[in-house]
Amino acid sequence: MPRAAQQHPAQQHPAHEHLPPTSVPPLADLPATPDVAVIGAGAAGIGAARRLRAHGLSVAVLEARTRLGGRTVTTSLRGHPVDLGAHWLHAGPINPLVTLGFQRGEPLRRAAQESHLWVGRRPGRPAEEAAFGRAWAVADRAMTDGARLHGADRPAAAALPPGLGPWGQRVALVHGLVSGRPLSEVSLHDFPSMEYGDNFFIAGGYGAYLSRLAAGLPVALDAPVAALDWSAEGVRLDLGPRGALRARAALVTAPMMVMQEPSPALRFAPALPDPVRAAIDGFRPGVYEHVVLHWPSSPFRGRDRLASLIGGRLQPPGLLTRVDGTPFHYFELDVPLALRLDAARAGADGARRLVRETLAEQVGRGRLRDLAVPAVTEWRHDPWSRGSWAVVPPGHAGARDLLKEPVAERIWFAGEALSRAQWGTAGGAFAEGERAADAIAAALH
């Protein structure tokens, strides 16, 4: 468990959990003796439950929160649906939520390719845009080749070529943001497995889409599983005051950080085999937080554009502008910024001040007159996520595949952490849920 999460007062009440979801689908009652108990109703749990039922198995989904979706949730701010977790449907050609979305006639739209470059309070010049583009290409090639050519794993940062100057620093900063940790803490072997291209968005929000997919599933909300007992036949789930539930098998989709020693929120009895325990404990919590801006007079035009603001002492690691064509923007926080806020115990209001200070330096204070910050997320302090996604540090690249093997033919794992090609994403989590469901069905039938 990350030190910050152990100590921070926001742990019990992360700022984002006060914002209700836009949609609450009807759910079915749990069967008394299901074939499979699914722990967690995020993307992986929803994907798995749908697939298990399609295989003809009975399912009970236990969800600790009072809502569905886990790290995908859409709330309403000033009358607009705004995602507080996942927002991009990445890797369109291999993302099952994109394929399913098109089949269902969901309102998907391809993400814009255009982006903004802003250098020292002005739009970037064509030569600067070209130099920035070259830095991306050189850095990406170096990291992909570095992972392929060198035997031993090392930090992804070690493969970055020197001499890229300020453009290279910006590339490393952005990769560190979307990786969830600075590249010095990310496995080079794991890094290039991610497919990022051909992204989509969905009108009404990603969280609302996942809620639609969960409609009619047998899910118990506000039902945290304290312990999973696999000492006898099948599994027995300890639901605290709600009693216990027995099933033939369990699928665990709780985030890795929630199961990590020394203070797991989900225990196993008997203890998991050593390699499985080591695989779970070896992940590091990724940090990626949305500071949601409502900024009608923002100088950034065009719908859904990423903006790189370069020059100046303070830089936003990530900025998505005019989300869905609205005045909403996401200012993203990475590990260094989150650490700074947590060290000062500054909370959501500290994030608001940091954003104002940074944007004042980048675009001038006069442009911030109508800026409001209606929401700040704190997934790193959320007791049911303890981070935005699980990051593979150097030397730990085998963990994703190791966890795909069942324990004693009755405990399976799934979730974003197990996906190689779509790690850290809702699409990867959903795909992993479906993969585990197929494996469970093959074992139980």
Ligand SMILES: Cc1cc2nc3c(=O)[nH]c(=O)nc-3n(C[C@H](O)[C@H](O)[C@H](O)COP(=O)(O)OP(=O)(O)OC[C@H]3O[C@@H](n4cnc5c(N)ncnc54)[C@H](O)[C@@H]3O)c2cc1C
């Ligand atoms: C701010 C932010 C932005 C992101 N942006 C993107 C993006 O643009 N695109 C993208 O694809 N991904 C993005 N991600 C990542 C994406 O949200 C996650 O990878 C994905 O949603 C994880 O799905 P999951 O099912 O593996 O886990 P979760 O969604 O965390 O689901 C696990 C569920 O298990 C529940 N649970 C935990 N412990 C217990 C217990 N003991 N008993 C019962 N239930 C339990 C949790 O409450 C949770 O609902 C983002 C994440 C964050 C935080």
